Amino acid sequence: MPVSRSAQLCWGQHYHLLRYHQVPEVSRHEAHIKAEYPLPDGCTTEHVRRALNHLVRRHEGLRTVYDLDAHPWPLQRVEPPAPLPLHEATTEDDGTPPPAEVIRRLSDTAFDITRDWPLRACAVTTGGRLKRLHLVFNHLSFDDVSLDVLCHDLDAVLAARTEDRPVILAPVAQQPVDLARYEAARPAGVVEAALDHWRGEVRRLPDDVFLRRRDPHRAPGAAHAASFTVPSLLATARAVAARHRVWPSAVHLAAYAVTLAAYTGERAVAHRMYTSQRDASGFPSVLTCMSYPTPAVLDLRDDPPFSTVLRRAADRVGQAMAHAHIPYDRLLEFIAQEGLRRGRPVRVASELNFLDNAPLSCRTRRDRFTWNAAPTDWTTAASDLYFRVYEWSDGITLALQAVEEVMDRDAAERFLRGYARLLAAHADPGTDLTVGQAAELAGFTPAAERPLLAVAGQNVDAEQTAAALREHPGVRSVTVRHDDRGLVADVVADRPVTPALLRTHALGAAHDRPGARCPDWFRVSDAGRRLPPVEGDGSPAAPRPPADSQAERDLLAVTAEANGLRAVDPADSYAAAGGRALRMPRVLAALRARGWEGLTIDLLGGARPLHTLTDRMRRSGHAADPGPAGGGRPRPDGGGTASPATGAGMGEGRDR
Structure with a gap:
């Protein structure tokens, strides 16, 4: 199809582009946003059809596809206006597929972003009369604010169509291509200043906050999902926020950090929180995705009281928002480079999201704990844990998804209930629990003891490091110790093995053994004692020649x-x-x-x-080696994916 305009991707789209390609195609629907859209009285299928086509002409983002093969960078390409397909399904038994089947197909089929526009619509009719409208959005092109923009416009257009009057909407001031061109023209010094903040944050990241809890042999691939709705927490969180003059999102960031520290046994905790680029970019109303998960590190090693944790959390939120306008892919590269420097993966795979669902109701007056369907598709996205805070008009729902590898069912329930107890305790202005006291309140079962060495401020499992090195076919035995050179591996080899070969092997093997790390120094001895020992840090003196593979x-x-x-x-x-x-x-x-x-x-x-x-x-073709449902407007968490944060101070929401 011809292209009317094109530009590089907007920076906020980078995360969702990569995440969409991280998971298998059959699981990509987990990142879709799905909702039943409310219709005005007298609305017909033709009204909907004409309204959607009006919005396609109005918003370039609704007719944008992505060219991933473009050089030097992927491009977004705006196609000329054309009718948006409106799928129809009838509730009558007339031999056509029923509405549930049509909607499931539209919801669960992955978008081909190189060809498909990011919106699908299905009109459900009975006897020719429109009953419901279902919409499916591609998260790559939509976050909470862009959904609000579209819903506002769709409301106005449908009202005008059903009342047979002209549509009156202000001109669209900002299109995604305009934002992308603005970002491409940003002065290098301005961008580097923001990136420097994130380089510092990455250097502060712990290697793996779940190290003491991680067990890759415990039900591999399994995961849990649960939610805990507590009506009283809404007033509590707002009172704590008002008392300390912070955003409600900072209260939840602090509570999450303390609960995470209590569960993991770590006191330097990190996770990713969803952060909006809109305020920092100067493009507040553009219809595209402008949020992504940024790392947040809280140092709790001094066992601070909750009020101090809250101040630190508010600072982290403020810093994240101030430096939010960066290309997400650079942040991913910083984490990869830091992992190479440390000789082990830097794993920050737990996510926190604050979602504003007001004015909808939580639909309960009592506390309600629920086990939800196992998040099978979510597990393909390489996350450990996803924690969402839904703020309703009359309560709060805490939703948790966690892989069995880091948290079993009992711990998942304790996490949700412990989080709620922690906040409830601070409803009393005289309460200010330390992290240690909060850990006692949560009542987690202690983590299994592991023989860990403290190396360069991080915990290293010497046994797992030795086991990783023993996987090399030339290695007979390994002893791992710590001295002034750092982590040292004494290796006995059956064949000629160099420190450089061992370093390459260890950097790869460390990813599959929790707590393992590539040693800083290798001492390799010949098992037959025919050759003198070889020592070194393993840095290759020359590029490694390609293997015959x-x-x-x-x-x-x-x-x-x-x-x-x-x-x-x-x-x-x-x-x-x-x-x-x-x-x-x-x-x-x-x-x-x-x-x-x-x-x-x-x-x-x-x-x-x-x-x-x-x-x-x-x-190809060979076998491999061995949330709460809410009605009303579509929300970016509708598909159960990691979605744009909403709520004051942290994500896409409104100031409160």
Whole structure:
């Protein structure tokens, strides 16, 4: 189709583009926003059809597709106005598919973002009369504010159509392409100043806040989902916020951090909170996605009282909002580079989202705990935990999704109830619990003891590190210790093995063993004692020659081609080799074109050397190696995905 305008992607779209490509196509519907839209009296299917086509002409974002193969960067392309398909389903038994089947198909079919516009609509009729309108949105193009913009316009157009009067709407001042061009023209110094803030935040991240709790052998792939609605928490959270003169979102960030510290046993806790770019960008009303999860680190090692945690949380929210306007892919690259520097993955895979669902009701006057359906599709997105706070007009719902690897069912319920007890305790102005006291209040079962070494401010599991090194075919035995050189591995080898080879192996293997880390120093002894020991930090003196492997050759070739690199060292990670995060979908598509499967955005975007990633690659067709429902307006959490935060101070919401 012809293109009327084009530009690079808006910075806020980067996260959702990468997340959409992280999961298998059959699971991408988890990121869709789905809702039944309220209709005015007298509205007909033709009114809806004409209203949607009016909005397609008005908003370029509704007719935008994405060219992921464009060089040097992916592009958004605005297509000329055309009628939006309006699917119809009747409740009558006339041989056509019933409404539930039609809506499920529209909701669960992944958007082909290279061809599909980001909105689907289905009109449900009975006897020819319109009864319901279902809408499905692609999260890549919509967040909470853009949904409000569209809903406001759709309300106005439908009212005008049903009342047979002219449509009166103010002109659209900001289109996504305008925002993208503004971002592309931002002075480098301004962007770097904002990025410097996030470089500092990444350096402060703990390696893995769930280290003491993580057990990859406990029901692999399983996950839980539960919600706890507590009407009284709404007044409590607002009273605490007013007392300390902070946003309600800061209260929930503080409560979440303290509950997370109580559960994990860690006192430097980190997670990702959804942050809006709208205020920082100067484009507050553009119809596109402008929020993404930014890392938030709270240091609680001094066992502070809750009031101090609250001040620190409010500062983190303020800092995140002030420096929000950056390209998300750069943040992902910082985390990958930091993992390579530390010799282990930096895993910050728990998410916090604050969602404003007023004026809707929570529909209960009593506390209500509910187990929800297992979030099977969500587990494919490489997250550990997703915690949402829904603020209704008359209560608060706490919703939790967690993989079994870090939290079992009992712990999930204790987490939700402990969070609520923590906030309820602070309804009394005289209460100011320390982190340690809050941990006692939650009543979590203690984590299993693990033999951890403190290395460079982070916990390292020496046994897991040794086990990772023993996986190398040339290694007979390993002893791991800590001295003034850092983490040291004494290795006995059956064949010639260099520190450089061991370093490459350890950087890859550390990702699969919680607590493992690549040593800072290697001492390699010959098992037959025929050769003198070899020592070093394992930094290659020269690029590693490619192995005689078609998988490796193809991976290096497509990485170089997609990123415009002359050469790629397989001992480097994707990011260290010069690969850019926003081009990873292009790399994966090129590998599929060559007949390879097995790699994901998460694998490619980590600290693993490219050489070790070839173990995950397989030929196409071969087997691999062994929330609360609310009516009314569509909300960005409608599909159960990690969605734009709403609520004052942290996300897309309104000041309160």
